[in-house]
Amino acid sequence: MLEVKDLHVSYGAIKALKGISFRVEKGSIVTLIGSNGAGKTTTLKAICGLVKVKSGQITLDGDDITNKPTNEIVSRKITMVPEGRRIFPNLTVYENLLVGAYQRKDKEGIKQDMEWAFSLFPRLKERINQKGGTLSGGEQQMLAIARALMSRPDLLMLDEPSLGLAPIIVEELFMVIEKIHQEGKTILLIEQNAYAALNIADYGYVLETGQIALHGPGKQLLGNERVKQAYLGG
Amino acid sequence: MTWTLLLQHLANGVALGFVFGLVAIGYTLVYGVVKLVNFAHGDIFMMASFFVYYGIVLFSFPWWFSFVCAIFLTALLGISIEKVAYKPLRDAPRISSLCSAIGMSFLLENFATVVFGGRQKPFYQPQILSKTLDIGGVRIQLVTVVTILVSVAALLFLNYLVYRTRMGLAMRALAHDFDTARLMGINVDRTITFTFAVGSSLAAISAIFWALRYPQIWPFMGVFPGWRAFTAAIIGGIGSIKGAMTGGFLIGMISIMLVAFLPDLAGYRDAFIFMMLVLVLLFKPTGLFGEA
Ligand SMILES: Nc1ncnc2c1ncn2[C@@H]1O[C@H](COP(=O)(O)OP(=O)(O)O)[C@@H](O)[C@H]1O
Numbered sequence: 336m337l338e339v340k341d342l343h344v345s346y347g348a349i350k351a352l353k354g355i356s357f358r359v360e361k362g363s364i365v366t367l368i369g370s371n372g373a374g375k376t377t378t379l380k381a382i383c384g385l386v387k388v389k390s391g392q393i394t395l396d397g398d399d400i401t402n403k404p405t406n407e408i409v410s411r412k413i414t415m416v417p418e419g420r421r422i423f424p425n426l427t428v429y430e431n432l433l434v435g436a437y438q439r440k441d442k443e444g445i446k447q448d449m450e451w452a453f454s455l456f457p458r459l460k461e462r463i464n465q466k467g468g469t470l471s472g473g474e475q476q477m478l479a480i481a482r483a484l485m486s487r488p489d490l491l492m493l494d495e496p497s498l499g500l501a502p503i504i505v506e507e508l509f510m511v512i513e514k515i516h517q518e519g520k521t522i523l524l525i526e527q528n529a530y531a532a533l534n535i536a537d538y539g540y541v542l543e544t545g546q547i548a549l550h551g552p553g554k555q556l557l558g559n560e561r562v563k564q565a566y567l568g569g
Numbered sequence: 570m571t572w573t574l575l576l577q578h579l580a581n582g583v584a585l586g587f588v589f590g591l592v593a594i595g596y597t598l599v600y601g602v603v604k605l606v607n608f609a610h611g612d613i614f615m616m617a618s619f620f621v622y623y624g625i626v627l628f629s630f631p632w633w634f635s636f637v638c639a640i641f642l643t644a645l646l647g648i649s650i651e652k653v654a655y656k657p658l659r660d661a662p663r664i665s666s667l668c669s670a671i672g673m674s675f676l677l678e679n680f681a682t683v684v685f686g687g688r689q690k691p692f693y694q695p696q697i698l699s700k701t702l703d704i705g706g707v708r709i710q711l712v713t714v715v716t717i718l719v720s721v722a723a724l725l726f727l728n729y730l731v732y733r734t735r736m737g738l739a740m741r742a743l744a745h746d747f748d749t750a751r752l753m754g755i756n757v758d759r760t761i762t763f764t765f766a767v768g769s770s771l772a773a774i775s776a777i778f779w780a781l782r783y784p785q786i787w788p789f790m791g792v793f794p795g796w797r798a799f800t801a802a803i804i805g806g807i808g809s810i811k812g813a814m815t816g817g818f819l820i821g822m823i824s825i826m827l828v829a830f831l832p833d834l835a836g837y838r839d840a841f842i843f844m845m846l847v848l849v850l851l852f853k854p855t856g857l858f859g860e861a
């Protein structure tokens with residue numbers, strides 16, 4: 336279980352996170368929604384050790400992992416699909432997946448997970464020897480998720496996976512996310528697409544300018560007047 | 570000009586091309602991964618030749634053992650330079666590490682002048698390498714053949730390293746995006762250390778072949794080969810290994826052919842090299858194999 340307590344992060348004078356707390360129970364889907372600049376990406380980067388935490392604490396199953404180097408976080412089976420996909424355009428689809436498995440040595444397991452990734456995203460298999468940069472936006476997002484799965488994480492964090500994708504692809508994507516969840520992964524999902532996210536989430540948090548404004552079970556937040564006003568278009 | 574003579578010049582051009590190419594690869598690898606022009610690279614090249622010199626003169630090592638030791642020491646030197654002069658500035662603006670690189674270059678040159686002395690020193694010439702082969706009238710020094718063979722081996726190994734190993738995969742991932750590479754669990758510091766070690770070892774190998782060809786070593790001997798190799802890397806497209814090698818070949822060939830065919834103009838060799846740089850960049854600003 337991941338627990339974040341009173342997290343503060345600043346970029347110079349800009350206070351991006353002003354004391355947020357939340358938890359992600361093992362096996363659940365938790366979503367963090369909020370508008371642009373609310374601090375969603377910063378939260379995930381702080382968990383991964385990509386930005387420095389000023390104060391507060393992040394624990395995984397009771398162990399303090401605050402400000403640990405990213406490769407250590409990854410070896411603790413946390414992984415993130417970054418905002419904007421950030422696949423390696425100069426590497427092939429196959430190599431992108433191999434980088435995802437960078438810390439693993441079990442060749443057989445890697446092969447199995449690659450097959451699993453291909454069963455989730457059959458289109459990637461057709462493009463296995465293509466450079467990542469030649470894929471379409473939707474395919475790149477699939478590759479980014481598949482790449483993250485290759486580290487065999489317990490906790491998969493996704494930063495706005497639906498951003499810039501056609502509605503039909505988004506629908507497909509959310510179905511795959513649910514499938515990944517059913518296979519036993521814990522998921523922390525960040526979205527501006529609040530409706531889709533709250534719909535599949537067990538629990539949701541609403542982030543506003545660096546603070547948690549609201550939280551509750553996903554379906555309950557969907558019915559909340561304030562959430563409807565601000566995030567679901569009235 | 571006879572055929573045999575032309576072939577002799579060609580062989581020399583190829584050998585010199587490899588020497589420049591291997592140095593150019595050092596620039597290109599480091600630039601590709603950390604986006605830094607390592608201006609101290611030519612001086613790392615110079616230090617390698619002094620490591621060989623002192624291995625033989627001070628420790629009476631056999632020449633081949635001294636060569637091997639020098640390659641390792643040069644790798645260590647490259648690693649240390651990165652730790653001391655570049656790593657602390659990794660998150661600083663690009664211009665800071667550039668200044669640091671130039672400073673490191675001056676530091677090494679002056680260190681060498683004070684400690685080794687500014688006067689030229691003779692570089693040991695193994696008997697066996699100074700033999701001349703006669704292949705159907707084409708006379709080629711054994712050292713030329715060995716330069717080519719060892720360089721080809723080094724290139725094959727490098728190719729294997731970069732395209733077939735985990736470390737190579739990490740280097741290529743890092744070359745594109747530090748943060749995402751970190752997210753994959755890649756140890757960024759270790760990968761950068763490795764990159765500097767590889768680049769510096771290649772510089773050491775070429776320094777040895779350079780000094781076997783031009784057997785006087787001194788603290789500023791790395792300056793012009795360094796600039797030429799850097800130019801080679803730019804001509805080929807910085808970041809591209811293939812490009813660095815191609816640029817190295819062009820420059821090696823120009824250097825040799827100018828002396829052979831237009832000896833009066835040989836003194837303007839660097840002018841020709843930089844003219845070629847300007848021409849290539851005019852038509853292809855990213856270099857021959859560079860990506861935008
Ligand atoms: N690298 C950075 N440097 C300075 N400010 C940043 C940086 N990244 C984000 N911020 C600021 O921090 C706040 C939170 O940003 P972010 O976490 O990216 O929000 P979100 O992902 O919710 O859109 C914003 O005000 C943003 O401008």
Ligand SMILES: [Mg+2]
Pocket residue numbers: 375376377418
């Ligand atoms: Mg964001």
